[in-house]
Amino acid sequence: MSDLDPVIAERLKRNADGLFPAIVQQHDTGEVLMLAWMDDEALHRTLSTGRGTYYSRSRGEYWVKGATSGHVQHVRGVRLDCDGDTVLVLVEQQDGACHTGDRTCFDADVLM
């Protein structure tokens, strides 16, 4: 059971695993930094702590961005989309968001 505000929880639509995608964007430059996954509790922790917090599908656990790397995300805003199935997290990203060291996860592989 999550401590997420029930007024928010009732608007969310989750996949079969109880998750929804979170797009993470640098609040001032508009750079799309990464996409991660949340469940209700990850969203609650993001809103209540002001640190980008996600759910790892591969490890089956919560993770706070920057907890090991120091590349913390200070959350400046969170928005839910019109369908209630995706959130947009506006952050102040310390250093690179990508585990490769790049600024964003979308810097390296240009298809077009």
Added chain:
Amino acid sequence: MSDLDPVIAERLKRNADGLFPAIVQQHDTGEVLMLAWMDDEALHRTLSTGRGTYYSRSRGEYWVKGATSGHVQHVRGVRLDCDGDTVLVLVEQQDGACHTGDRTCFDADVLM
């Protein structure tokens, strides 16, 4: 079978339904407009036609953004993320991207 370039297809990671999320961003302002889903064929059509083309999970069919609304997306770039499981589509969005008439799907519901 999709006509997607096999060099791209081999780098993609798809969910159990063969899909991956596509973040759609206005190329110059940086606005995050919407999140939709693609399979290999939708990505192939997006790259080859230059029009944002997605797969509707609810209707089980491809859709070209703006085909009915006129709110077309002219594609200016496509990037694959570091994990190969999300694409970022940079577009010139005609009018509103959201079916509600809003400019983006993230304008209406501010959680924080």
